[in-house]
Amino acid sequence: MIVKYSSGTNFYEALRSALKSNKYTLPEQIRVLDAKDVCFDYDDDSNMVLDVKQVAWDFRQQAMGYKGLMPIEKPVYRFSLNYHPNDIVLDKQMLEDAKEFLDRIGFGNTQYVIISHRDKPHTYAKIVANIVDNEGKRISTHRLESKIHQVCAEMTQTKKYTWGKTKT
Secondary structure (H helix, E strand, O other): OEEEEEEEOOHHHHHHHHOOOOOOOOHHHEEEEEEEOOOOEEOOOOOEEOOHHHHHHHHHHHHHOOOOOOOOOOOEEEEEEEOOOOOOOOHHHHHHHHHHHHHHHOOOOEEEEEEEEOOOOOOEEEEEEEEEEOOOOEOOOOOHHHHHHHHHHHHHHHOOOOOOOOOO
16 A cells, blocks of 8 residues: 645645546445545435535635634645555455544544545545644644555555555
């Protein structure tokens, strides 16, 4: 498993991008697995459905509740958990992995949306998270990249996922 991440300023665009499909993607290849502390609904097939504008508004309200000395320039954090093409990962396992990953890097107590993608040769999950936690505090991103690498390597090893060509 490898993780890519980025930060940004626009919750709406991050969510729209995470839910985006291209002309080759079938609707069942992208599923919302979890939406923590934001508004969502279910369709007739019991699949979670998001109103992107409403969820972006929910995220912004929490980010605006931050009362620190300096305003937060990039409150949006996006993560992509990518599995090796040889690994068969069901949505339930992907959801557990995403939640464990978020907890271990310090993003477990904030708003987030986890989306399963099966539109490429490898399975992956996209996560959009708020840098302001549910208590109005900014989540520390000090040494975030090294935390991500460490957690990713440990999860790959303990869950016996396939290593890529290199282990870095």
